[in-house]
Amino acid sequence: MTDDPDLPNFEVPVGLLQDLEDLKATVLALTAQVNALAEGADAGSGSGETSADGEAAAGEEPGDEEEWQVPPFILLLDSPQYDDELRALIEWVEGVLVPGYLAEPSADARWCPEWFEHPVAIARLHGLWLAWQELTDPATCGYTGPSVWHRDHLDSCLRELRNSTGPFAGCTKGEHQIDHRMPGIVPSAWRQVQD
Template sequence: MSEPAHESEPVRIPDHDLDDLVATVTELVTESRKQGETLARLIDEQPPQEPVEQADPHHADGTASPSASAGDDEPSAPSKEPSSIFILALGGTAYAEELAALTNWVHHLLLPVYGREIATVRPWCQQWQEHPEAVARLHALWLAWQQLTAVKAGLTGPSTWHRDHLDPTLLQLRAADGPFGACTTSPARPSHRLLAAPEPGGI
């Protein structure tokens, strides 16, 4: 059944709400940068690894080089630091904290400004945090936003973010056959269902 025509109309923001929206965006930019600084500081303040008897003096962090530990009988313990700031590389508390920060950005900046109305050809899911692909794509979009809206990104940073990151992400997420394809297609009928992923092929 086709959706009513009004569902494809763009959302209009009243003029009297624009000042509040600008203030919210400014506040989120500041908060996002503070979170980035906090994350960088936490990474720098990670507790040191167990001391190694022979450390490579050329390593700035003081860890042993592969040649220094090559003769050890016991394998070295894997590092507990994440190898990436991407949310899919995180786990436990780190993942939960990053998802909370991402949710704040999605709900207070992305959706109010770029959400557009839900329609059959443009589904959305209020429980997007349960869709791994959505979490991954939105987190990548948020990371790019933090970098490309900073002063050092230059005057074309925001334009680059829209062209190279926002538009492709929304086209993928909100496509009729995207991750929300089985979820809400009408604001009056909210729904949520995870689509089955292909089974890994055997060797």
């Protein structure tokens, strides 16, 4: 193969050389892709993300910037985004969760029809809804997602919300009470003693 006297003379099958050349080409192509992605990430920090060819990223107009990669947690939003997210959450809770998963409320399994006035309930139900959106889509989690959602999210969320000490503890069928969980006086061990 080579005339270099320092290298041993090996008989290399022709097919192996072709495989090596294919591997080299694949490695070069992957290296080029990694470099293009790295350059794209660096260029993405400026306005108007463009690729190495100067074209806008697929599906984006120059100057468009994504605000969120994933849905934001509701307690981090300000109006009007908070209001829009709460409206969508109410639709899901009233359209999916209540008819499909909530039995008749009782002293042992409370539910407040005005749950959207309880901040703790909003936070827990929003987290449950975000998990539902992800785990009921086979493209993101496969076919076991709904089972995982029931086991890891639904059961524990409902247990906490409907518990006799949960956010609906002061609500009964005829009465709604929001402030029942507000703490009273700070425990004396936390207060500084003043002489």
